[in-house]
Amino acid sequence: MSKPLNDPLLVLARGxxxxxxxxxxxxVIAVAICLPFAVIMPAEVVATFIERETYAxxxxxxxxxxxxxxxxxxxxxxxxxxxxxxxxxxxxxAAGDPFAPANADRLSRMGWTVLAIQVxxxxxxxxxxxxxTLLQPDQSIIAFSFADNGLILAMVLFVLxxxxxxxxxxxxxxxxxx
Amino acid sequence: MMPVTVKLDDLLHARRMTxxxxxxxxxxxxxxxxxxxxxxxxxxxxxxxxxxxxELGCQPGDLLGYEAGxx
Numbered sequence: 001m002s003k004p005l006n007d008p009l010l011v012l013a014r015g016x017x018x019x020x021x022x023x024x025x026x027x028v029i030a031v032a033i034c035l036p037f038a039v040i041m042p043a044e045v046v047a048t049f050i051e052r053e054t055y056a057x058x059x060x061x062x063x064x065x066x067x068x069x070x071x072x073x074x075x076x077x078x079x080x081x082x083x084x085x086x087x088x089x090x091x092x093x094a095a096g097d098p099f100a101p102a103n104a105d106r107l108s109r110m111g112w113t114v115l116a117i118q119v120x121x122x123x124x125x126x127x128x129x130x131x132x133t134l135l136q137p138d139q140s141i142i143a144f145s146f147a148d149n150g151l152i153l154a155m156v157l158f159v160l161x162x163x164x165x166x167x168x169x170x171x172x173x174x175x176x177x178x
Numbered sequence: 179m180m181p182v183t184v185k186l187d188d189l190l191h192a193r194r195m196t197x198x199x200x201x202x203x204x205x206x207x208x209x210x211x212x213x214x215x216x217x218x219x220x221x222x223x224x225x226x227x228x229x230x231x232x233e234l235g236c237q238p239g240d241l242l243g244y245e246a247g248x249x
Binding site for chain 1: 211
């Protein structure tokens with residue numbers, strides 16, 4: 001095994017990832033708590049976030065809110081999972097042993113997580129659009145656009161997973177070389 | 179058993195040198211040198227071979243042997 005690395009960039013990345021993971025976990029908890037309230041008291045939840053002329057909400061709002069928060073919750077859980085994998089990879093790099101099969105697996109899982117979040121973005125965007133037409137029909141609709149950054153990121157992660165798998169195989173070849 | 183054998187023990191004994199001394203002279207860790215001595219190494223770099231031969235005053239053939247059919 002190589003010597004541990006004391007790279008300032010790694011220290012920064014690790015710290016930042018810890019902070020992001022903590023924030024994401026808090027958001028997961030917050031959304032999970034809000035979800036039942038959105039179903040039981042949709043008017044109150046809407047009033048908290050949107051200024052409207054009327055307090056009452058149209059029929060179907062509770063369902064859309066629940067769907068929105070549910071999809072949002074799944075997205076946040078995915079993001080937390082992604083950050084945890086990233087943290088583990090950073091830890092292995094800091095320990096001086098990045099080219100392990102475990103990291104190839106982590107990168108692959110991160111790629112699938114990003115893809116899943118991209119897929120979730122579609123119903124999330126549609127529900128947002130539907131909610132806005134229901135609650136603020138006179139206002140201009142924020143157009144939903146599909147971001148391709150996630151697809152590019154997923155592709156990069158899958159390629160990196162291949163690189164790390166190959167690196168792990170090369171490292172294994174060198175094991176026992178004096 | 180690897181078919182390639184390492185006769186480091188005999189050479190060290192003949193030169194009155196310990197494994198620790200040799201590891202310090204050739205800048206190879208004692209752990210790696212032990213791996214070589216006990217026949218657990220999978221490969222040896224030319225640079226390591228050169229350093230051992232230089233310090234023990236021997237040829238690669240004095241250090242390494244081959245026994246067919248012992249894998």
